[in-house]
Amino acid sequence: MSRSTTKDKRHFLIIARGSCSELRTQIYIGMEIDYVPQDKGREWLQETREISSMLAGLIATLDNE
Structure with missing residues (x-):
């Protein structure tokens, strides 16, 4: 989560998923x-x-910001 913008964080999480x-x-x-x-x-x-579900949850959290 060290990316500077929400968009960057979301993109990184999608790649991880x-x-x-x-x-x-x-x-x-x-x-x-x-x-x-x-x-x-x-x-x-x-x-x-389980990891994929956690990543999806993090992505959803960022989408709601």
């Missing part, structure tokens, strides 16, 4: 090719969902 989605895709791929164990993959997927 996109990166989180990309990580989720890579986890699914890793699980599909048996590189990532299923139990660990499910744990990581849940964590990425």
Whole structure:
């Protein structure tokens, strides 16, 4: 949150949320090719969902300023 303007903060958070989605895709791929164990993959997927929700909440907060 060290960006100088609300617009910059929002943009940074949107990029972060996109990166989180990309990580989720890579986890699914890793699980599909048996590189990532299923139990660990499910744990990581849940964590990425939670992080994405937190980022969405922060974005919504900035939208309401």
